Amino acid sequence: MKQKILAGLLAGLMLISLAGCGNKKGGNTLKEGKTLQNMADQVVSEVGFEEPGDVAEQLLSSVYGIDMETVDTFAGKTCMSAISSDNFIAIKAKEGKADTVKKALEEKMEGIKADFKDYVPAEKVKADAGKILVKGDYVFLIILGNDKFSNEEAVKKGEEIVNSYFA
Numbered sequence: 075m076k077q078k079i080l081a082g083l084l085a086g087l088m089l090i091s092l093a094g095c096g097n098k099k100g101g102n103t104l105k106e107g108k109t110l111q112n113m114a115d116q117v118v119s120e121v122g123f124e125e126p127g128d129v130a131e132q133l134l135s136s137v138y139g140i141d142m143e144t145v146d147t148f149a150g151k152t153c154m155s156a157i158s159s160d161n162f163i164a165i166k167a168k169e170g171k172a173d174t175v176k177k178a179l180e181e182k183m184e185g186i187k188a189d190f191k192d193y194v195p196a197e198k199v200k201a202d203a204g205k206i207l208v209k210g211d212y213v214f215l216i217i218l219g220n221d222k223f224s225n226e227e228a229v230k231k232g233e234e235i236v237n238s239y240f241a
Contacts, residue, residue, distance in 0.1 A: 101241050102210025108239045110149035110164040117162045118151055121231050122220040124158035126151045138163065138215075139178045144171035146211070159186050159197040161204070162232060163215040172211050179206050179215040186217065200225045207233060209240060 104110075118126045129150030134140045140148075150163035167175040183204055190198040203225035204217035216232040219225030 102212065103241050104212075104239055105241045110147060110166065113164055113235060113239050114149040114151050114162055116235050117216075117218070117232050120235065121218050121228050122222050123151055123153070123162070123218070124160045124220070125154045126160070127154035129163060134163075134165075138182045140165065140175060141178070144168055144174050150215075157194065157197075159190050159194075159201045159204075159217050160219075161186065161215055161217040164236070165213045167211045167213055169211060172208055172213055175213045176206055176208055179213060183215060183217070203229055205229050205233065207236060209236070 114128075117123070129138070129148070129152050131142060131148075133152070134145070134148060134150065135142050144167055146166040146168050148163070148165040150165075151161070152163075153160045163179065165175050165179075183201065183206065186204075187198055187201045190201060200219040201217050203219065204215070207214040207216060214233075214236055216229050216236075218228035218232050220228065222228075223231060
């Protein structure tokens with residue numbers, strides 16, 4: 075009998091300890107009043123971005139390889155000339171489609187690395203420091219870096235901005 079009580083108490087303690095191990099960087103739901111466009115604009119203003127331009131649906135589909143049937147909403151910034159690998163893409167995938175979106179963004183990131191390898195090697199190094207971030211149905215491509223921040227610091231700052239938008 076004492077063993078059953080002890081086992082029950084230990085199981086309860088394990089559940090309580092696991093509850094404390096949740097995502098400390100926020101949940102997977104945007105805070106009220108926050109939008110992906112606000113987020114992209116904040117990344118540009120706080121981290122910096124070489125010749126930023128908005129990513130339109132056609133560009134997201136044709137250049138980034140995203141099937142628009144997998145997208146609920148999106149916003150993004152990209153360098154509008156071929157001199158920088160700067161990219162910030164934020165996509166809310168339709169339910170169950172985040173892995174499909176992630177795969178397409180991973181392929182795009184590899185393409186960016188290949189494009190800049192011989193053309194502008196420093197931009198390939200920047201792309202190497204880039205990151206794909208997934209938060210539930212949200213998927214982000216973050217490639218940033220400039221004179222203000224190292225590539226790694228810029229990507230970390232971009233990730234911090236993303237996390238600040240989630241409840």
